Amino acid sequence: MVEPSDAVQVWLWIGTIGMALGALAFLLMAARERPGNRWFHTITFFIAAIAAVAYLAMALKQGWFPILREGQDMAEPFYWARYVDWFFTTPLLLLDLALLAGATKEAIAWLLGLDVMMISTGFFAGITASDSRYVWFIVSSVIFIWMLWILLAEVLKAAKQRPPEVRSKFNQLAVLLAVLWTIYPILWLLGTEGFNVIGITGEVATFAIIDLIAKVGFGFLLLSNRKVLEAARPNMT
Numbered sequence: 001m002v003e004p005s006d007a008v009q010v011w012l013w014i015g016t017i018g019m020a021l022g023a024l025a026f027l028l029m030a031a032r033e034r035p036g037n038r039w040f041h042t043i044t045f046f047i048a049a050i051a052a053v054a055y056l057a058m059a060l061k062q063g064w065f066p067i068l069r070e071g072q073d074m075a076e077p078f079y080w081a082r083y084v085d086w087f088f089t090t091p092l093l094l095l096d097l098a099l100l101a102g103a104t105k106e107a108i109a110w111l112l113g114l115d116v117m118m119i120s121t122g123f124f125a126g127i128t129a130s131d132s133r134y135v136w137f138i139v140s141s142v143i144f145i146w147m148l149w150i151l152l153a154e155v156l157k158a159a160k161q162r163p164p165e166v167r168s169k170f171n172q173l174a175v176l177l178a179v180l181w182t183i184y185p186i187l188w189l190l191g192t193e194g195f196n197v198i199g200i201t202g203e204v205a206t207f208a209i210i211d212l213i214a215k216v217g218f219g220f221l222l223l224s225n226r227k228v229l230e231a232a233r234p235n236m237t
Contacts, residue, residue, distance in 0.1 A: 002066040002075045007201045012059040015208040019052035022216030029223050039234055043096050044219040047089045051215050054085035055208075069193070070130045076192040076200055082207065083123040089215060091115050093177060096222060097151065099234045101159035101170050107150065114147040126193045133193070141185050148178060165225070166232045173221060180214045 004012075023045055030041030057063035063081025068074070091112045098108045118140050125136035151174060159170040187210070188194050191203035198206070223229065 002077060004061065004064070004077055004204075005201060008077075008204045009059060009061075011201070011205045011208045012055055015055035015211060016052055016059045018208075018212045018216060019048050019055055022212075022219060023048035023052055026219055026223065037230070037233060039099065040096060040222060040229055040232075043092050043099075044223060047092045047096075047215050048219060050088050050092075051085050051211060054081045055211075057081040067127070067129055069133070069196075072192075072196055076196070078126060078193070079204075080123075080127070083119060083126065085211075086122075087116070087119045090119060093214070093218065094151070096218075097170065097174055097177065098155055100162075100166065100173070100222070100228075100232050101155045102162055102232070102234075103155045103158045107154045107158065110150050111147060111155065114143055114150065118143040118147060122188070125188070137185070137188065137194070144181070144185065148181075152178065163231045165228050169222070169225060169228045169232075173218060176218060176221070177214065180210055183210055 026041055026045040026048060030038045030045060033041060054063065058079050058081050063084075064077040064079045066075040067078040069076070094111045094115055095108065098111055103111075121136050121140040121143060125133045125140055128136060156170075156174065159167050159174075162170065183206075187198075187203065187206055190197045192200050
């Protein structure tokens with residue numbers, strides 16, 4: 001039976017600790033705010049906390065199983081916990097952006113619905129051993145492009161009506177997320193679920209780094225400016 005190497009385990013523990021520390025920091029930041037002013041803190045806390053749980057499962061060797069893919073000589077670990085993480089955290093990241101932009105409920109529904117479809121079809125791509133996984137990958141990629149269009153067109157349109165400092169923060173975070181998320185399908189193709197160019201260690205290490213930037217880094221950029229959060233605070237009390 002295939003077992004993850006020590007190097008892989010180190011990166012999974014780095015992901016676990018990094019996400020847990022990020023969640024703790026966001027929780028402490030939320031504690032400084034008045035009730036009703038914590039929406040962004042709450043959402044961002046759960047992004048990092050859910051990711052920490054998923055990484056912990058992988059680090060404890062419970063969030064994967066071996067799979068032998070067509071065209072490969074040996075089985076490689078398939079980290080299904082990674083998709084569980086993304087299924088819950090990526091909609092929350094988009095919700096943070098949508099609330100910051102003051103997007104309509106219709107735009108939010110489109111964003112979250114497309115995101116769930118993207119992760120679900122990506123999961124089918126990852127779990128499929130035959131070459132039909134590339135069909136699922138293409139479907140997921142098309143949905144990803146559609147979702148980006150909603151984010152950078154419809155949601156951006158709403159953000160243009162916000163105060164300058166809020167609009168600037170939205171642009172910064174939206175570009176960061178768009179760039180980082182574009183790396184994921186490229187990494188999928190290069191990793192063990194695709195053409196296995198970089199191997200499992202390189203795949204896990206790169207995913208861990210990108211995940212930490214996209215979740216913890218994103219969270220600190222969002223929550224670091226209290227003026228922006230006050231101006232963008234959603235009326236959801």
